[in-house]
Amino acid sequence: MGRLFAVEIIYRGIFQKTLAKNISRGIVLAAHQAGKPGISFGRYSDSPERNGIPAKSFAIVGTDQETLERGMAKYEPKEVDITITVDDTLCKGVESWAWYGLQPVNKLLKQGGTLIVTSRETPEALISMAHRKEYPYQLCIVKGTVSFSGLWVYKDDHSDVRILGTIARILPELFTLDSLKKVIQDEWHDAVKVSSAERAYERFTSTTVRPNQGNPETPYKFDLPKWHEMGEGVAIPSIPTGKQIEDPGTHAMGGYRPDRNPTFKKFSTRTMRPVVDFDTCIKCTLCWLQCPDTCFDVTPDGLYDANMQACCGCGVCEAVCPVPNCVTMINETEFRDNSSQWEAWKKDKSGYKTWLQQKIESRPERSHGFRYRGQYKEQIPEMLEIAREG
Amino acid sequence: MATYVNIEPTQNLEPFKGVKKLPLEEYFTSGHRTCQGCESALVMKMMVKAAGPRTIVLGSTGCMYVANTTYYSTSWVVPWMHTQLGSSGSAALGTAAGLKALMRKGKIKNEPINVIAFCGDGGGADMGLGAISATLTHPDYNCLILMYDNESYANTDIQLSGSTPWGANTTFSTPGPAKRIMHHRWKKNMAGMMAAGHPTCRYVATICMSYGLHGMNSIRKALTIGGPTFIHSLDPCPKGWDYDPIQSHELGELAVNTGVWPLYEVEDGVLRLTGRTQQIADKRIPRQPVRDYLLRQGRFAHFTDDDIDYFQSKVDEMWHKWLIPGAIPFHKEIEADNPPA
């Protein structure tokens, strides 16, 4: 039997669907150049894809047809040579459906395999987000602002070809830089895209991640019934009604915390999270009322605490809040836990204020798709500059 | 006079007096697998907040079924059941009739229970039109049909529906170099059609949950008035409309303020413009240009200035030439229609 290559691309659903497709298709086309057959496909169970919710695309290549067919006899690969994540916040884990639980980003990576991440963060920051693995692997950062664009208008900032150039360097047995250059020219007819791939190839660096490095937590899991264990009529138990909350200081009960779906949490959907300034909040209710994900717990003192088990980071609460800087969306890379902001504020108000200020100042720009016509044209030059100069 | 119609009492839900007086309880909660910024999920949450705990919800296939029941888990607190794509009308009527029969036979406690069947624009205005229409002609069953309109068959990845706006990019109407506008039909006027065509239906309304209190009070009115009722909600959808989800709330406001989405209710045959639409009609606030709405969405990114002007002219026509502005597209004279080449 020949050699089988497997690459997975983890991306944020519709927002990065075209990007992921360009990468996995590019891999297969480049491998084809040297006569290797391959298949690029999206994971069926992720469909229908939603904005933000993690999805996977795979590129499987064999040195010959029979090897490829054997590799394809599985529903999805059990191990991969390269994992690509086109958004760094996915390093915290991947949760695509209720039956997966939270999966470490590096779960399928072979020993010595490479995790490629698009990010402006340092290797240390990314390593601390990803769960520990029992054996070493390589981390390679493709420097840049994470690329998001919707279903109809693609932001062509060369993230796709820069990642492809990186793969040519990591795994030349899969495809060479020359094969890749030819594919990019044939597909896009764009010499600048070809040079972006070359630059990424030349500038490649990677870090070894050792078994004692990374997030030591056990990712959260649960057991769901098998199909033959399900109730009559496939009836699903409903969610109980919510309960009051205890004030950590006075121990008074009040407010309301809705019960939530225990098996599908949405924190791995999030690329940003809201932080709330409880000192300036005027209790207008709008964030609570307009949140499509019912994230806000109502506290006994009438404030609204965005619950980080549930928040998917849409930003609607920031958009509706009438008080300037009262709700601010912050890059998810700035956080390491999902604890209650209101409880932290209750325990130490001035400490909370300092923490809040730090978060707001470190606020890196992120955007998640089309806001107005012409916006991508304004954003792309910065990325092309990074592609050129590093 | 003999009574031919036998209507059971309803829950008599008084309007909510303001956002600060809303009940805290949630009956549709977190953990649904919808997109970030999904306004249809917000409609579900507010719909059952308005209806309260003694409510049964039926839902036809679409995002609000598939995303809200991901592998043996759910976000529903109240009882909910899936029904076929075109069947929200039948499911509403059947459930209301079933409850009535069980109560008559003494098998369950005799009490008013809200029956709400929701459907998407595909499942409602296209595939389910016949069944919804039939239900609205049955005066003796209390049920509400709520159509959440994200302007496409969204769950199956954005195919165009009879409710997709003119010219929008969908999987079935992708603009290309030879032909820019691939969707030439104007959006179906579903609420107007339901109101005009069903004299026994006592309440029809349009809502948009960017105006949450207004929307919830429409739902409470529909459930209180009795008989079969219909509500049409317009829901910004970041996946299909192609925009950054932080804009979800604002796009709903823009749909109303540009006059693209008029808010009104028809109660016992009397039409009333409501909310911001009423203020625009009274000239208390200006009607914003549709450009402000269109340029914020990737699905209209291929529009030229001519296309935007045409869209504007059709919206102006709806406001100035329709016999009842925004609601019923009857004209007093024939209008020329000149879409851009």
Ligand SMILES: Cc1ncc(C[n+]2csc(CCOP(=O)(O)OP(=O)(O)O)c2C)c(N)n1
């Ligand atoms: C009879 C039938 N035809 C087709 C489908 C496939 N299907 C599932 S959801 C869906 C889209 C429904 O669109 P809409 O009612 O607008 O709801 P949305 O997905 O937009 O929320 C389709 C076509 C189906 N489930 N049943």
Ligand code: SF4
């Ligand atoms: S960002 Fe705000 S509105 Fe969006 S899900 Fe999180 S808490 Fe809710």
Ligand code: SF4
């Ligand atoms: S929207 Fe802002 S001011 Fe209003 S309750 Fe929420 S945090 Fe407070």
Ligand code: SF4
């Ligand atoms: S496609 Fe639209 S309606 Fe469906 S889940 Fe996403 S935002 Fe909601």
Ligand SMILES: [Mg+2]
């Ligand atoms: Mg729809």
